[in-house]
Amino acid sequence: MAVRALLRYSAAMPSQRERPTLPSLPAEAALSFLKDTKGTLTWSPRDLADALRINRREAEQALAFLQAQGYVQPARQKGSAHSAGQWITTPAGETVSGAKPPRFTRASVDQALAALKNRIKQSNKDPRIPYRITDAVAFGDFLLPDRARVQSPDVGIGLVRRGASSSEPRSASDAQAERKFLRDLRANSALVTLRPYAGWMRHRSHRNLLAA
Numbered sequence: 001m002a003v004r005a006l007l008r009y010s011a012a013m014p015s016q017r018e019r020p021t022l023p024s025l026p027a028e029a030a031l032s033f034l035k036d037t038k039g040t041l042t043w044s045p046r047d048l049a050d051a052l053r054i055n056r057r058e059a060e061q062a063l064a065f066l067q068a069q070g071y072v073q074p075a076r077q078k079g080s081a082h083s084a085g086q087w088i089t090t091p092a093g094e095t096v097s098g099a100k101p102p103r104f105t106r107a108s109v110d111q112a113l114a115a116l117k118n119r120i121k122q123s124n125k126d127p128r129i130p131y132r133i134t135d136a137v138a139f140g141d142f143l144l145p146d147r148a149r150v151q152s153p154d155v156g157i158g159l160v161r162r163g164a165s166s167s168e169p170r171s172a173s174d175a176q177a178e179r180k181f182l183r184d185l186r187a188n189s190a191l192v193t194l195r196p197y198a199g200w201m202r203h204r205s206h207r208n209l210l211a212a
Contacts, residue, residue: 025054029200030062031097034071034089036141038099038151042075042086052204063087071096102141102149104191109142109150112191116155117209119185127162131181134158135197136209143205152190155209157182158197 033051037043049059066072071093075086089099120133135158142150159178182194202208 034097039102139206156197156201
């Protein structure tokens, strides 16, 4: 099943038991939270709601679906059915979310993001560069204050071609050129992961690299 479809159920499908459904929460947003949980033993529904900036009901719906997919499960302690509302991310959840062992210091990630922010600023100032960066949103476990080691943050980058019409169709060669631009912008840094921008990235907890 494609990632974009992982968090979609049809409420109209008949069933003897009520199927877990989600609010309008993109699959990538829920998976980005699971990636953030790498390196922590347990987490709570409140952590999910805070990270994705959703309400309690939406968080409960997301948990029900993620559990049905086998990506999360209740944390259990000896002699207890459920450890005080705590949850764990399963190995399947870590795999599908792209989680990696946290190996970078927060200071090194902050330095890498500062350098990327400067490259973005310089790129937008240079009229010879064919693209203007309209969005630059960094997110990941580096935003959590209790982490000594973190993964490389994801950075959603929004682009527009200078002088191009917004209604102009995007060709395969355009997509290839954009990927090359993002590789050059990344500057071979292992400390940041650049990806095309999507609206959910700004809705969840993040750091805006275009902010002054």
